[in-house]
Amino acid sequence: MGIKEIQEEIVDEFEMFEDWMQRYEYMIELGKSLPLIDAQYKTDDNIIKGCQSKVWVHAELVGDKLVFTADSDAIITKGIIAILIRTFSNQKPQDIIDSDTDFIDEIGLKEHLSPTRANGLVSMVKQLKMYAIAYQTQLN
Amino acid sequence: MEKTTFDPKTIRKDFPILKREVNGKPLVYFDNAATSQTPQQVIDAIVDYYSNYNANIHRGVHALSQEATDRYEQARIKIQKHFNAAASHEIIFTSGTTHGINLVANGFSSIVKAGDELLVSAMEHHSNIVPWQMLCERTGAVLKVIPMNQDGELLLGEYRKLLSDRTKLVFCNHVSNALGTVNPIKTIIDEAHKVGAAVLIDGAQAAPHIKADVQALEVDFYTVSAHKMCGPTGVGMLYGKEEWLNILPPYQGGGEMIAEVTFEKTTYAELPHKFEAGTPNICGGIAFGAALDYMNAIGFDGIAAYEHELLIYATERLLTIEGLRIYGTSENKTSVISFNIEGIHPYDIGSILDKLGIAVRTGHHCAQPIMDFYKIPGTVRASFSFYNTKAEIDALVEGVKRAKAMLI
Numbered sequence: 001m002g003i004k005e006i007q008e009e010i011v012d013e014f015e016m017f018e019d020w021m022q023r024y025e026y027m028i029e030l031g032k033s034l035p036l037i038d039a040q041y042k043t044d045d046n047i048i049k050g051c052q053s054k055v056w057v058h059a060e061l062v063g064d065k066l067v068f069t070a071d072s073d074a075i076i077t078k079g080i081i082a083i084l085i086r087t088f089s090n091q092k093p094q095d096i097i098d099s100d101t102d103f104i105d106e107i108g109l110k111e112h113l114s115p116t117r118a119n120g121l122v123s124m125v126k127q128l129k130m131y132a133i134a135y136q137t138q139l140n
Numbered sequence: 141m142e143k144t145t146f147d148p149k150t151i152r153k154d155f156p157i158l159k160r161e162v163n164g165k166p167l168v169y170f171d172n173a174a175t176s177q178t179p180q181q182v183i184d185a186i187v188d189y190y191s192n193y194n195a196n197i198h199r200g201v202h203a204l205s206q207e208a209t210d211r212y213e214q215a216r217i218k219i220q221k222h223f224n225a226a227a228s229h230e231i232i233f234t235s236g237t238t239h240g241i242n243l244v245a246n247g248f249s250s251i252v253k254a255g256d257e258l259l260v261s262a263m264e265h266h267s268n269i270v271p272w273q274m275l276c277e278r279t280g281a282v283l284k285v286i287p288m289n290q291d292g293e294l295l296l297g298e299y300r301k302l303l304s305d306r307t308k309l310v311f312c313n314h315v316s317n318a319l320g321t322v323n324p325i326k327t328i329i330d331e332a333h334k335v336g337a338a339v340l341i342d343g344a345q346a347a348p349h350i351k352a353d354v355q356a357l358e359v360d361f362y363t364v365s366a367h368k369m370c371g372p373t374g375v376g377m378l379y380g381k382e383e384w385l386n387i388l389p390p391y392q393g394g395g396e397m398i399a400e401v402t403f404e405k406t407t408y409a410e411l412p413h414k415f416e417a418g419t420p421n422i423c424g425g426i427a428f429g430a431a432l433d434y435m436n437a438i439g440f441d442g443i444a445a446y447e448h449e450l451l452i453y454a455t456e457r458l459l460t461i462e463g464l465r466i467y468g469t470s471e472n473k474t475s476v477i478s479f480n481i482e483g484i485h486p487y488d489i490g491s492i493l494d495k496l497g498i499a500v501r502t503g504h505h506c507a508q509p510i511m512d513f514y515k516i517p518g519t520v521r522a523s524f525s526f527y528n529t530k531a532e533i534d535a536l537v538e539g540v541k542r543a544k545a546m547l548i
Contacts, residue, residue: 020163020495021495021546024491024492024495024546025546028488028546028547052486052487052490052503052518053485054517073485073517074485074487074488075484075485075488075547076487076488076491076492077487077488111494112491118503119487
């Protein structure tokens with residue numbers, strides 16, 4: 001499935017929720033249930049420091065697709081990471097470069113991806129794109 | 141403590157912002173240690189300035205300039221009186237506490253020599269650490285740390301051991317922004333003076349709660365920000381003893397701070413203008429004066445007693461939540477509560493409180509060494525002002541319980 005389709009699927013899922021409480025509960029569940037990153041990649045090299053929470057990102061190329069794993073020490077941040085990984089991981093680098101994260105607005109979580117929120121997530125998305133650009137150059 | 145007759149209901153009417161809603165809930169503003177809210181009286185002073193007498197100061201011959209200059213200098217005198225400085229020229233207008241500290245640190249770079257020692261407390265805001273580290277890098281001076289205990293209190297015995305004839309400067313906050321501890325600054329100042337060291341006190345967190353008397357303290361430098369005490373952002377003051385301000389070289393060059401300029405040589409203006417290069421934040425300075433008028437009309441005794449009542453109430457209520465730990469448990473503290481709940485990241489609690497319309501600060505509060513000391517990533521910090529209420533504290537406690545139920 002392409003990035004756009006996955007994002008639409010997530011938007012559909014979130015439409016079932018009536019209020020922010022349910023959305024947050026779902027996010028917290030996502031955050032709790034996903035083992036996101038292999039311990040060996042949870043290194044200082046892979047860390048993105050926000051003022052509030054730490055985020056780790058690891059990327060590797062499998063075939064022509066980029067596979068991301070990531071983690072955070074805050075559970076809500078981790079829930080959003082789970083959603084971002086679901087959309088961006090296992091995709092071609094060029095598709096990642098061309099994509100956006102506007103769907104986060106639609107599911108009512110835009111405050112967490114706001115550039116003014118110092119939680120490491122905005123830097124994480126930037127980092128995912130940087131990896132995509134780097135690997136795309138390799139593929140070329 | 142005796143119950144006060146302080147009436148927050150009347151006071152709240154002065155603050156237009158307290159009527160607004162956030163995320164569909166009435167705003168509960170508990171981020172006062174980051175910035176205080178602004179009463180109508182201060183907003184009016186700002187509007188009055190731009191509506192009636194906006195002009196550049198100190199050099200115009202026209203009426204508006206004269207009026208603006210008078211009001212700006214009157215504000216300086218209000219600040220002088222509030223902090224009981226000996227002379228109004230010992231009050232330097234700054235952009236805030238950080239600016240004040242940098243001004244002094246920069247001035248000391250021509251005084252401090254390699255091998256000299258500077259003492260910093262373990263509970264400083266980054267703005268009272270980094271300018272001194274930069275000074276040490278420039279001069280080869282050495283930065284030493286006054287340690288603290290688990291309650292968040294400085295170890296004065298260790299402090300005395302650190303003091304020597306090599307000590308040139310001691311800097312410490314009056315109140316810790318992350319823990320709320322009120323430091324024994326009179327003792328710190330007296331001990332430093334015994335070895336001939338100068339003392340800078342960061343008064344940013346104390347100023348909204350405690351009226352400092354710089355002459356009684358005999359402090360060399362004391363600096364605050366207006367926006368923590370009902371004034372606007374971008375303005376503050378640095379008090380310096382006249383003898384020190386005469387010794388320190390100017391911080392920035394420009395207009396206003398000169399006596400005479402030729403391409404061969406410039407002579408500097410008298411105090412306080414020597415340290416006030418460029419057009420200052422005129423409106424901000426005047427509004428700072430209005431904020432002091434406002435707070436003094438309410439009275440700092442009443443403010444301190446009521447805020448203490450809020451602190452005790454909130455501490456008792458929050459501690460009923462299982463797994464909640466408060467950081468900063470000194471007997472002597474202002475109305476600041478830094479806490480965590482076991483197993484929950486502060487960011488998560490803050491995010492859920494925000495959804496409930498409750499504004500707290502989460503994170504390391506620009507005091508990473510304190511977080512390292514407690515081995516935590518950060519805390520949730522609720523800081524109360526005299527316009528807050530016990531009902532709002534109840535909302536906070538319910539909010540934290542709800543967040544805990546969702547997150548555990």
